[in-house]
Amino acid sequence: xxxxxxxxxxxxxxxxxxxxxxxxxxxxxxxxxxxxxxxxxxxxxxxxxxxxxxxxxxxxxxxxxxxxxxxxxxxxxxxxxxxxxxxxxxxxxxxxxxxxxxxxxxxxxxxxxxxxxxxxxxxxxxxxxxxxxxxxxxxxxxxxxxxxxxxxxxxxxxxxxxxxxxxxxxxxxxxxxxxxxxxxxxxxxxxxxxxxxxxxxxxxxxxxxxxxxxxxxxxxxxxxxxxxxxxxxxxxxxxxxxxxxxxxxxxxxxxxxxxxxxxxxxxxxxxxxxxxxxxxxxxxxxxxxxxxxxxxxxxxxxxxxxxxxxxxxxxxxxxxxxxxxxxxxxxxxxxxxxxxxxxxxxxxxxxxxxxxxxxxxxxxxxxxxxxxxxxxxxxxxx
Ligand SMILES: [Zn+2]
Numbered sequence: 001x002x003x004x005x006x007x008x009x010x011x012x013x014x015x016x017x018x019x020x021x022x023x024x025x026x027x028x029x030x031x032x033x034x035x036x037x038x039x040x041x042x043x044x045x046x047x048x049x050x051x052x053x054x055x056x057x058x059x060x061x062x063x064x065x066x067x068x069x070x071x072x073x074x075x076x077x078x079x080x081x082x083x084x085x086x087x088x089x090x091x092x093x094x095x096x097x098x099x100x101x102x103x104x105x106x107x108x109x110x111x112x113x114x115x116x117x118x119x120x121x122x123x124x125x126x127x128x129x130x131x132x133x134x135x136x137x138x139x140x141x142x143x144x145x146x147x148x149x150x151x152x153x154x155x156x157x158x159x160x161x162x163x164x165x166x167x168x169x170x171x172x173x174x175x176x177x178x179x180x181x182x183x184x185x186x187x188x189x190x191x192x193x194x195x196x197x198x199x200x201x202x203x204x205x206x207x208x209x210x211x212x213x214x215x216x217x218x219x220x221x222x223x224x225x226x227x228x229x230x231x232x233x234x235x236x237x238x239x240x241x242x243x244x245x246x247x248x249x250x251x252x253x254x255x256x257x258x259x260x261x262x263x264x265x266x267x268x269x270x271x272x273x274x275x276x277x278x279x280x281x282x283x284x285x286x287x288x289x290x291x292x293x294x295x296x297x298x299x300x301x302x303x304x305x306x307x308x309x310x311x312x313x314x315x316x317x318x319x320x321x322x323x324x325x326x327x328x329x330x331x332x333x334x335x336x337x338x339x340x341x342x343x344x345x346x347x348x349x350x351x352x353x354x355x356x357x358x359x360x361x362x363x364x365x366x367x368x369x370x371x372x373x374x375x376x377x378x379x380x381x382x
Pocket of ligand 1: 099100101102103104105106116117118
């Protein structure tokens with residue numbers, strides 16, 4: 001093969017164009033990987049709709065759920081990212097958006113290195129090389145060079161894993177990480193009831209991930225019945241709620257509550273990405289439950305809210321309503337310990353116990369003339 005065919009897109013809304021690129025030389029730390037299979041992801045669809053938050057080097061080749069076979073390899077490229085030996089014939093996958101390992105986020109927030117400031121994308125920094133490129137999996141081959149871009153990561157797939165199964169490793173990993181986010185805040189325990197919003201590929205894979213990670217019951221809210229919801233049940237969802245039969249948020253929330261029982265689900269995970277899924281989904285939770293927003297992956301959020309930013313910023317958003325009985329001693333102990341360290345009494349304006357005094361106390365608080373109006377029936381009580 002003196003040339004390699006790649007599918008490129010000229011920009012959002014354009015059709016694919018098959019172009020030929022020269023067969024590259026393969027230096028010592030590079031590899032040429034023949035693509036066996038590559039998925040089409042919701043992110044690809046978003047990119048083609050113009051929803052990607054950063055500039056993209058159009059025309060370029062999409063496809064980041066790729067699995068292939070190493071067909072040429074430099075002598076110095078000996079192992080994959082995990083240290084497993086690589087050879088010609090090895091089955092591999094190549095994830096997109098790999099952290100560079102050197103930027104501020106990579107060094108200081110390794111758990112959030114997915115927000116790397118200079119990620120390696122399809123084997124090239126964004127806009128680094130003139131198109132067309134040998135990267136992106138909707139192609140006959142991809143080319144990677146770890147000397148040029150040390151952040152590039154190759155992962156060996158098991159020899160007996162069909163490549164089309166291997167393509168699912170990247171989206172499945174997204175689901176596993178999302179569930180781990182819930183584990184880290186104590187929001188996902190063995191036996192928990194999980195509701196998945198969305199029955200696309202991420203929703204289906206989230207069913208498998210939730211069950212493998214210990215969910216007791218999994219319910220999916222999505223559409224359409226065929227093929228998506230039927231497949232979710234084949235993957236082990238106990239039941240499914242179809243948007244076609246439950247057209248309003250209220251109907252869907254009621255349906256979830258009827259299935260999971262009175263208080264709602266322990267964990268709800270948005271894999272749908274619809275801008276209103278979040279506000280709807282939190283009503284499917286029991287009080288004290290955990291919500292993970294992984295569906296709103298791009299800036300295609302609602303124009304009315306910035307809800308999608310929970311996902312794109314990879315943040316922890318925690319609600320906190322009052323306290324429990326076991327929290328009160330903490331407040332008493334802190335006041336006792338720190339009584340001399342803060343001007344506690346300066347926040348208080350005192351009012352006598354009388355009708356006028358109570359009225360003044362309330363009005364001062366309303367008018368923000370006092371910080372903490374405090375009614376004192378017996379000033380010398382202690
Ligand atoms: Zn980085």
